[in-house]
Each structure stands twice: as structure tokens, then as C-alpha cells.
Amino acid sequence: MDVINPATNEQIDRYEPDTSDDVEATLSRAQTTFQTWRNRSVREREQLLAAAGDILENRIEEYAQLMTTEMGKPITQARAEIEKCARVCEYYATHASAHLQPDGHPSPPGSSVQTVYEPLGPVLAVMPWNFPFWQVFRFAAPYLTAGNVGILKHAENVPGCAEAIAEVFDDAGYPDGAFETLLIEVDQVSDVITDDRIRAVTLTGSGPAGRAVASTAGENLKKTVLELGGSDPFIVLDDADITAAAEAGAWARTLNNGQSCIAAKRFIVHSDIYDVFLDRLRDEMISYTIGDPLDETTDVGPQARNDLCANLHSQVERSVEAGATLEIGGEPLDREGSYYPPTILTDIPVPSPAANEELFGPVAAVFEVKDENEAITTANDTEFGLGASVWTADRDRGQAVGQRIDAGCVYINQLVKSDPRVPFGGIGKSGYGRELAEAGITEFTNRKTLWVE
Known part of the structure; x- marks a missing residue:
């Protein structure tokens, strides 16, 4: 080996x-x-x-x-x-x-x-x-x-x-x-x-x-x-703290170089705040330092293997060919190692890899929805059911939405994580x-x- x-x-x-x-x-x-x-x-x-x-x-x-x-x-x-x-x-x-x-x-x-x-x-x-x-x-x-x-x-x-x-x-x-x-x-x-x-x-x-x-x-x-696997939804409702949601969402998508089953993968954003949130998410992801993972200042390192990086890029390319818009990133870095930059896709059609498959790398798929019910429907439109995250200023509203999400765990105003104190698993x-x-x-x-x- x-x-x-x-x-x-x-x-x-x-x-x-x-x-x-x-x-x-x-x-x-x-x-x-x-x-x-x-x-x-x-x-x-x-x-x-x-x-x-x-x-x-x-x-x-x-x-x-x-x-x-x-x-x-x-x-x-x-x-x-x-x-x-x-x-x-x-x-x-x-x-x-x-x-x-x-x-x-x-x-x-x-x-x-x-x-x-x-x-x-x-x-x-x-x-x-x-x-x-x-x-x-x-x-x-x-x-x-x-x-x-x-x-x-x-x-x-x-x-x-x-x-x-x-x-x-x-x-x-x-x-x-x-x-x-x-x-x-x-x-x-x-x-x-x-x-x-x-x-x-x-x-x-x-x-x-x-x-x-x-x-x-x-x-x-x-x-x-x-x-x-998972294709976890990250729902941002119209009353959410946009700055906090964007900061947490960018980190939840790029943590561990984006290679996490419980990473935020599908960002489902209310139309009233969609443009502002997308700008904030883009700014956050662009700000990350990509480099040597042994360097203390590095935020995003390489993908774990060359074949994983190539597969991720293929999913991005096929999503763009299907009609998705590439906002940032989208190309392996021209350097030694298996580096793929933080990437954002919008206007994502169904079907396409970004909508239907797990993207195991730092690629955020962003969807615009008109209301809370459409957000829940979009979140549940997946074969996966590992985790989900809901962002809102109203805790009771967040809990009500969370109860309608088909997943093993739902976090309100927090990124999905595994914690020794609570059961973890999916459906x-x-x-x-x-x-x-x-x-x-x-x-x-x-x-x-x-x-x-």
C-alpha cells in the first residue's frame, strides 16, 4: 500500500x-x-x-x-x-x-x-x-x-x-x-x-x-x-441573520476541504435575501487561503486523492453543461497536488450532478426558493437524509421547519456536526x-x- x-x-x-x-x-x-x-x-x-x-x-x-x-x-x-x-x-x-x-x-x-x-x-x-x-x-x-x-x-x-x-x-x-x-x-x-x-x-x-x-x-x-453519504440542505429563511448564515455556511461547505458527509452541500435560500446572501457567501469563500495543509494559515488544502479531485471536477463540468451558472472556482488549481478551489454553482437544473449527487469537495450548490414551503420541499427532494441546517431569527419557526425535514439530525442556527452527547446517523x-x-x-x-x- x-x-x-x-x-x-x-x-x-x-x-x-x-x-x-x-x-x-x-x-x-x-x-x-x-x-x-x-x-x-x-x-x-x-x-x-x-x-x-x-x-x-x-x-x-x-x-x-x-x-x-x-x-x-x-x-x-x-x-x-x-x-x-x-x-x-x-x-x-x-x-x-x-x-x-x-x-x-x-x-x-x-x-x-x-x-x-x-x-x-x-x-x-x-x-x-x-x-x-x-x-x-x-x-x-x-x-x-x-x-x-x-x-x-x-x-x-x-x-x-x-x-x-x-x-x-x-x-x-x-x-x-x-x-x-x-x-x-x-x-x-x-x-x-x-x-x-x-x-x-x-x-x-x-x-x-x-x-x-x-x-x-x-x-x-x-x-x-x-x-x-449525504447531500445536506442548508436552509436560509427570509428573517435569518445573513452575515452569520453566510459565514457558517461557507465554513460548513469547505471544512475538511469540503470532504465531509455532513457538509452543507445544497444551499436553499429565500428569494427575499437570495442576492445578498449569495454575495456574502461568495466573499467568504473567496477569502479562504488555499495552500499547504501543514501551513497554520491554510483554510483549504488538497482533495485526498487525484481521482477524487477529477471526479469532483467532472460533476461540476456536467452541471454547467446542464445549465448551471459557475459563480466562482470551477477549475483544479495549476499546481502540484490535488487542489480544487472553493466553488459556487447557481441556477442549477434538475437533473444535474449538483442537484442529484453528493459533491464531495468544496462546491456549494445554491438554490433560490420563493417561500418556506418550497424550501422544505427542495430540502427533501433527495435520496439522502443525513443532516440539515436551518437559519432563522425565530427559534420556534426554525424548530417547526426542522421537524418537517427528512434527516437524521437537524440543527437550527448551527452547522451540522457529530457530538458525543447526542445520537448521530441518517435515513x-x-x-x-x-x-x-x-x-x-x-x-x-x-x-x-x-x-x-
């Missing part, structure tokens, strides 16, 4: 893929470790997770540098990602015991009925490159603390991040086999899923990857959680199941009824 720095297109490392013997040894260790790990007290597992969080805090710079060189995230955002991983460790180290407490139920006199939460076993996690630490800790912190063991199949362009994460758990004192990583190709994943020792699968990734994993897991009657082609909060730690448990006479 060759690791290419997307800012320079230079090879920076090479990793040897795991052999079939390596895979067998990993699965065997995971199964053996689970038999004892499941019997450790939740408090012991919380203490180990707290230690993992401390390690992350102490190695922020090391891991941020690694992340940036492997996938191009601006260094300031890479540091913030490591800090967020430490926070999710802190959250579950503090609250796991409460989340896993048995639930009592009404029962006949003299009997006791509870639901208890027991771990399932080895869980396979197929994770993406765009948030190479956060996506992993989002699953590992709750699932391991619930008593499962984890096996990570990370994206092939971030193998260094995968091994660094395994290092965190090793150094925190987790037993051998509690968390391991497999450096394997995509076409080997199906065989791992079908192995009897794997009891559940979680995936964050594309729709095709989700369908493949869900199909294989379903054939083998294994629980899955899928967090897939439709954005997947199913929930991560984080109490819902996240109980997803991969056996909710066992325990009836005692």
Missing part, C-alpha cells in the same frame, strides 16, 4: 498488506480475547478508555501531522480532530456505566424483569479516510467499553493512521486482541464479514460500499450500522442505525430480557 501525500503527489510511505495468515491470526486473537474482555467490569473498561484519551491529548501534534500528510486535512483541523477523539473517550469513560445500566420493566408480584445489555463479540469496522481518527474512535470508544472487541479495516490511503490508532489502545493497556487493524484490500472485506467469529459490522462510507457490506452481512444474519440512502450517546453504546449489544421469579 503506497501512501501518497495529496499536497505534493509524492510517495511518503509504503505498507505491506496483511496476508491470509495475518487475517486468521487477528480473528483468532479477537475471539479469544472477547471471552475474557466481556467479563471485565464496565468500570475497568472506562478506566482504560480514559487512559486512551490521555494518550491522544499527549500526542496531538504527532497524530495531526500524520493525518495531514496522509489525507491532506489542514493541520489546525487535524489537531481539532484528535482533541475531539479525546473528548469522546472522556464522554464514555464518564457515562458508559450509566448507559449500560439494566432497565426495569413492570412485572407480576414477586418477580423481577430487566433488560440487560451484553456485548455481541468481535465487531468489524470499515472506516473512511476523510476523518481518519474521529470515525474510528466514534465506533471504538462505545463498542469496546460495552465489552465488544474491535477489528478495523481502514481506508487504504491512511494506513499510518490505522496503525497509530491501534498503538493508542495498546499503550493505554488494552489486552492483546481487544482492538486490532487489518491492512487488507476492499475485495477481501467480504470474506472477513462472513467469518463466523465476526458478529457485527459498522461502516462509514459510500452508498455502494454500504450496500455491499449490508448485503453480505444480511446473508449471514449479522447486525450492521451504516453511515453513508434513506444515508444509512441506518445510530452512533454516539446512549444509542451508540447499545447498538451492538444483546438487549437481553432477564425474568426472575
Whole structure:
């Protein structure tokens, strides 16, 4: 596995893929470790997770540098990602015991009925490159603390991040086999899923990857959680604070170089403020510094791979050919690396890629609507349903609009984000199941009824 720095297109490392013997040894260790790990007290597992969080805090710079060189995230955002991983460790180290407490139920006199939460076993996690630490800790912190063991199949362009994460758990004192990583190709994943020792699968990734994993897991009657793509609407109503909405919208579209499932992708703007908002959004996006992601002043770095940059540009070109207007950007930068500038499209026809597909890069598709009802209709005119954002001066109005949006989460006067304290996940082609909060730690448990006479 060759690791290419997307800012320079230079090879920076090479990793040897795991052999079939390596895979067998990993699965065997995971199964053996689970038999004892499941019997450790939740408090012991919380203490180990707290230690993992401390390690992350102490190695922020090391891991941020690694992340940036492997996938191009601006260094300031890479540091913030490591800090967020430490926070999710802190959250579950503090609250796991409460989340896993048995639930009592009404029962006949003299009997006791509870639901208890027991771990399932080895869980396979197929994770993406765009948030190479956060996506992993989002699953590992709750699932391991619930008593499962984890096996990570990370994206092939971030193998260094995968091994660094395994290092965190090793150094925190987790037993051998509690968390391991497999450096394997995509076409080997199906065989791992079908192995009897794997009891559940979680995936964050594309729709095709989700369908493949869900199909294989379903054939083998294994629980899955899928967090897939999104084409999140960013609704700006006529009474919104235009400056605040434009600032937040530009950042929500370009964060992580625009490569986020929950990025603001479709800007749906009331006609009364459309022109002013578009001018403000354009000014914000033009102001961003594009450059070396290791430079502290960089706002937007490269796309993670050349092929991703080329695909994004193809979507923009096809949208313009279909009738969309290019306001800014729209051409890969003439420099080393996979750089695509902040871009705005307006007058977008349906169908076109900007209207119907997920644009995984710093490209904002802006739609004008005449009223609130049209805004809701446009927001829901998608196969995706991950997140949404609504901007209005009237909180009650925002809540009412939010309740009519088909999505896993809606934020009023705030950009969409994943937070350890609240459940996260989507509907439709954005997947199913929930991560984080109490819902996240109980997803991969056996909710066992325990009836005692």
C-alpha cells in the first residue's frame, strides 16, 4: 500500500498488506480475547478508555501531522480532530456505566424483569479516510467499553493512521486482541464479514460500499450500522441573520476541504435575501487561503486523492453543461497536488450532478426558493437524509421547519456536526442505525430480557 501525500503527489510511505495468515491470526486473537474482555467490569473498561484519551491529548501534534500528510486535512483541523477523539473517550469513560445500566420493566408480584445489555463479540469496522481518527474512535470508544472487541479495516490511503490508532489502545493497556487493524484490500472485506467469529459490522462510507457490506452481512444474519453519504440542505429563511448564515455556511461547505458527509452541500435560500446572501457567501469563500495543509494559515488544502479531485471536477463540468451558472472556482488549481478551489454553482437544473449527487469537495450548490414551503420541499427532494441546517431569527419557526425535514439530525442556527452527547446517523440512502450517546453504546449489544421469579 503506497501512501501518497495529496499536497505534493509524492510517495511518503509504503505498507505491506496483511496476508491470509495475518487475517486468521487477528480473528483468532479477537475471539479469544472477547471471552475474557466481556467479563471485565464496565468500570475497568472506562478506566482504560480514559487512559486512551490521555494518550491522544499527549500526542496531538504527532497524530495531526500524520493525518495531514496522509489525507491532506489542514493541520489546525487535524489537531481539532484528535482533541475531539479525546473528548469522546472522556464522554464514555464518564457515562458508559450509566448507559449500560439494566432497565426495569413492570412485572407480576414477586418477580423481577430487566433488560440487560451484553456485548455481541468481535465487531468489524470499515472506516473512511476523510476523518481518519474521529470515525474510528466514534465506533471504538462505545463498542469496546460495552465489552465488544474491535477489528478495523481502514481506508487504504491512511494506513499510518490505522496503525497509530491501534498503538493508542495498546499503550493505554488494552489486552492483546481487544482492538486490532487489518491492512487488507476492499475485495477481501467480504470474506472477513462472513467469518463466523465476526458478529457485527459498522461502516462509514459510500452508498455502494454500504450496500455491499449490508448485503453480505444480511446473508449471514449479522447486525450492521451504516453511515453513508449525504447531500445536506442548508436552509436560509427570509428573517435569518445573513452575515452569520453566510459565514457558517461557507465554513460548513469547505471544512475538511469540503470532504465531509455532513457538509452543507445544497444551499436553499429565500428569494427575499437570495442576492445578498449569495454575495456574502461568495466573499467568504473567496477569502479562504488555499495552500499547504501543514501551513497554520491554510483554510483549504488538497482533495485526498487525484481521482477524487477529477471526479469532483467532472460533476461540476456536467452541471454547467446542464445549465448551471459557475459563480466562482470551477477549475483544479495549476499546481502540484490535488487542489480544487472553493466553488459556487447557481441556477442549477434538475437533473444535474449538483442537484442529484453528493459533491464531495468544496462546491456549494445554491438554490433560490420563493417561500418556506418550497424550501422544505427542495430540502427533501433527495435520496439522502443525513443532516440539515436551518437559519432563522425565530427559534420556534426554525424548530417547526426542522421537524418537517427528512434527516437524521437537524440543527437550527448551527452547522451540522457529530457530538458525543447526542445520537448521530441518517435515513434513506444515508444509512441506518445510530452512533454516539446512549444509542451508540447499545447498538451492538444483546438487549437481553432477564425474568426472575
